[in-house]
Structures are given as structure tokens and as C-alpha cells.
Amino acid sequence: MIDSNLKSLYQWGNSTYHHNLSSKPHSFSYNLQFFAKDGPGGEKTEAPTPKKLTDARKEGQVAKSIELVTAASLIALFYSIKIFIGYIGKGFFETFNLVYGNIDKLAGEDFNTVTATLLLRESILTILKICLPLFAVAFIVTFAVDLVQVKWKVSGKLLQPKFSKINPIKGFSKIFSKEKIMELIKSVLKILVIAYLAYNALKDYSTTLLKLYEIDLEQAIVLVGSIVIDLGLNISMAFLIIGLADYFYQKIKFKRDMMMTKQEIKDEYKQTEGDPQIKSRIKSKMREASQRRMMQRLPEADVVITNPTHFAAAIKYDKDAADAPVLLAKGADFLAERIKTVARENKIEIVENKPLARMLYYNVEIGNEIPPELYQMTAEVLAYVYSLKGGSHT
Incomplete structure (x- = not known):
């Protein structure tokens, strides 16, 4: 009796199975989000949350253009040279006179280690006095440009050693990354700009440079200094344009990198606010206790x-x-x-x-x-x- 029931049940199940196959094909549902380009959780379509931006800031991840800092520093440097040219020239002449005014001591029998040390120390101090205003202006401008870009936030995360940074596989993959290609384009563009501006400047001053041997040393130094300052300012202005373009690119890139998937937002919410299911159970328990x-x-x-x-x-x-x-x-x-x-x-x-x-x-x-x-x-x-x-x- 049991065997006959099992047999009839089997026949019913088998006929039902074949009927379903003939009437409608089976369909299987997949969560395609987990096969998406950006990995588990789907594509990064959501704007970054304040918490993610804050965490990224703590890790030292900000939208910052090094090119803009370099351009601003160069402009400040060459304008400082132009402003302090008289002071700088006077200082170099004093150093020149100091060294060559003691030629007889250097060549005489009185020359010893003490004399050489004193002369070297005095020369270094004079050169530092000359360069100090330039270094101070460059530092202030660099600090100010960084402050404008990323505001004030000190983070030592970038200084901490990470073994992932010395991973050869990751390092090799970064060589052909989009960021490295962009850096290569910027480097080539800078070289082309420098070469073009230098060629035009030297071509314009070609006749003047040929007369250097006909003028005295002081005039020659002034002429060469003027050419270098003008060329440096032109190159710095070109770098400023590149830096501004790079800054806007870094802003767009940072915003794109900070985008989140829906799953990441859910996970973050669970971390900060707690699992909704757990919170619901806690509320339910509290409600039950209150009712009791x-x-x-x-x-x-x-x-x-x-x-x-x-x-x-x-x-x-x-x-x-x-x-x-x-x-x-x-x-x-x-x-x-x-x-x-x-x-x-x-x-x-x-x-x-x-x-x-x-x-x-x-x-x-x-x-x-x-x-x-x-x-x-x-x-x-x-x-x-x-x-x-x-x-x-x-």
C-alpha cells in the first residue's frame, strides 16, 4: 500500500515537472549588483556622505593640485627676486669681494684650517641672508595656497608606513593607471611649455646676448638676471594655467573617487546608527517592558x-x-x-x-x-x- 502511494506520488511529481517545463521555461533571478563593474554593492552612483568625506580627510585624501602650488611658488620666487634684486646683487658682490679679497691669505703661508673655516662660515651666512627673503616668501605662498585648497587639517596618516605601498603587483598596475597617464601628460606639457617659452625668449634676446663680451661684468649680470626673471615669470604664468586646470581636474576626480554604492551607504548607516533590525528589536523589547x-x-x-x-x-x-x-x-x-x-x-x-x-x-x-x-x-x-x-x- 505504501509502495503504491509512493509510486503514484512520484508519477504525479514527474508529470507536473514535465508539464512545467513544456508550459513555461524556468527563470533564475540573480542579483546583478554583485557582478557590477565596481564590485559588491553595485556601481558608485551615490554622493559621498559627510562621514566618508570626514574619514577621507583624516586619511589625508583631499582634492589638491601640486601643480598649482608649484606655479604659485615660482611666481612668488621670481617676483621676490625682481623686488629684492638690488639687495641680492649687493649681497653677491659682497660675497665675491670677501672671497677674492682674501686671495693673498688663501695663497700665503698664513692659510690654515681656522682661516678657511671662518671664511667659509662668513660666506655661507652672507648667502643665507641673501636667500632668506626668497625662502620666506616662497614658504608663505606655498602654505597659503595649500590652506586655500584643503583648509587647515593636520594629518599624520600619510606618513605612516603601509606595506600595501611596496606591493610590486599593485605598483606595476599603477604604472598603467589613468592617474599615471594623466601625470605623464602633465609632465610632457610642462616640458613643451618650458621649451617653447625658453626658445622664444632666447630668440628675442639673441642679439643682446651676443654683446655680453663687450660690456662689463656688472652690466652683464644685470642683463642675464633680467632675462632669467622675465623667462621665469612667463614659465610660472604658464604653470599657473596648468595648475588651475589640474586643480579643477583633481576636484572632479576626488568627487568621483568618493562616490559610494548603495550597499556602502547601508553599511555605513549600520556602523554609525546601528543595525536597523537590532534597533527594532531593542525598541520592541523596551515597548514590551513598558507594557508589562x-x-x-x-x-x-x-x-x-x-x-x-x-x-x-x-x-x-x-x-x-x-x-x-x-x-x-x-x-x-x-x-x-x-x-x-x-x-x-x-x-x-x-x-x-x-x-x-x-x-x-x-x-x-x-x-x-x-x-x-x-x-x-x-x-x-x-x-x-x-x-x-x-x-x-x-
Whole structure:
């Protein structure tokens, strides 16, 4: 009997299977998000959250153009040379005179280690005095341009050693990355700009340069210095254009790199706000605990006011403990039925008053006194209950 039942069940299942195959092909659903280009979670289509931007800032990841910093530093340097050219020239002449004015000492018998040290130290100090204004201006401008680009945020994350940086496979892959190709284009462009500007400058000054041997040393230095400063400023201005273009490119690239997938946003929310399912369970447990405490106090109530089916509110009035009646319990639908059941079990009067029940449910929290606006309606209900019990409350 059992074998025949199994056989008939098998035949039914087999016929049903073939019928399904002939009537409609089977389809399998795949979550294609996990096969997307950008890996698990799908494509990066969502704007970065403030937390991700903050974390990236802490890691030292910012939209910053080195080219813009270089261009601003060069402009500041050459303009400083142009401004302090008199001071610089005077300093170099003093150094020149210092060294060559002591030629006789250097060649004489009095020359020794002490003399050489003093002469070298004095020469270095003079050169440092000459270069100090230039270095100071370059540093201030570099700092200011960095501050404008990325604001003030000190991070030592980039200085920390990372073994991933010395990974040869990753290093080899970076050689052919889009970023490296962009860096190569910028380098070639800078070389072409320098070559073009230098060629034009030297071509314009070609006739003047041929006369260098006809003028004295001081004039020659002034002429060469003027050519170098003009050429440097032209190159710096060209670099500034490249730097501004690179800065906007870095901003776009940074925004693209910071984009997030929907899955990443969900994971971040779980990390910061907690898992929604866990939070929901916690709230559910807290709600259950609150309801248990509420139901434990329910037998103390003087009356339960109902809607009659949707709402129930239990109140108690103890003139020695409170100035007004207190709401001990309230509930809707299923919880309202439980309140009424417990009230019947404890012989608590149940009074139907639709407006009062609704107002108590929506406007009064459990454990709070009822507001003065509801005094009159509540007093009427309590008076009715006390009359039924044959007692009195004043």
C-alpha cells in the first residue's frame, strides 16, 4: 500500500515537472549588483556622505593640485627676486669681494684650517641672508595656497608606513593607471611649455646676448638676471594655467573617487546608527517592558475609559499623591482589549466615553497627570464611578 502511494506520488511529481517545463521555461533571478563593474554593492552612483568625506580627510585624501602650488611658488620666487634684486646683487658682490679679497691669505703661508673655516662660515651666512627673503616668501605662498585648497587639517596618516605601498603587483598596475597617464601628460606639457617659452625668449634676446663680451661684468649680470626673471615669470604664468586646470581636474576626480554604492551607504548607516533590525528589536523589547510595567499598575486604576472598541485609557485619582488624575495605562485595538480584560478581572469599572478616550490616548503620556482641559470630563466619569461604588472622593 505504501509502495503504491509512493509510486503514484512520484508519477504525479514527474508529470507536473514535465508539464512545467513544456508550459513555461524556468527563470533564475540573480542579483546583478554583485557582478557590477565596481564590485559588491553595485556601481558608485551615490554622493559621498559627510562621514566618508570626514574619514577621507583624516586619511589625508583631499582634492589638491601640486601643480598649482608649484606655479604659485615660482611666481612668488621670481617676483621676490625682481623686488629684492638690488639687495641680492649687493649681497653677491659682497660675497665675491670677501672671497677674492682674501686671495693673498688663501695663497700665503698664513692659510690654515681656522682661516678657511671662518671664511667659509662668513660666506655661507652672507648667502643665507641673501636667500632668506626668497625662502620666506616662497614658504608663505606655498602654505597659503595649500590652506586655500584643503583648509587647515593636520594629518599624520600619510606618513605612516603601509606595506600595501611596496606591493610590486599593485605598483606595476599603477604604472598603467589613468592617474599615471594623466601625470605623464602633465609632465610632457610642462616640458613643451618650458621649451617653447625658453626658445622664444632666447630668440628675442639673441642679439643682446651676443654683446655680453663687450660690456662689463656688472652690466652683464644685470642683463642675464633680467632675462632669467622675465623667462621665469612667463614659465610660472604658464604653470599657473596648468595648475588651475589640474586643480579643477583633481576636484572632479576626488568627487568621483568618493562616490559610494548603495550597499556602502547601508553599511555605513549600520556602523554609525546601528543595525536597523537590532534597533527594532531593542525598541520592541523596551515597548514590551513598558507594557508589562503598565499592566502591573493597571489594577490600581479607578476606571477604564473606552472608545469603546479602538481605545482604552485607565486613570487613577489619589488626592494625597497628585493634584489631578493620573493616566496609568492606555492602548489601542489589541492592547485596548487586554486593558479591558484585566479591568474586568480586577472588577474595575469600564465606562464608554469616545471623545475622552481619544483625547487621553493621543494627548497624555503614561504616568502623567491629565491636562486641565480634560478635568471636567474626567470628573464627570469619576463621579459616576464613585456613585456606582457608593463611595466618595473629595
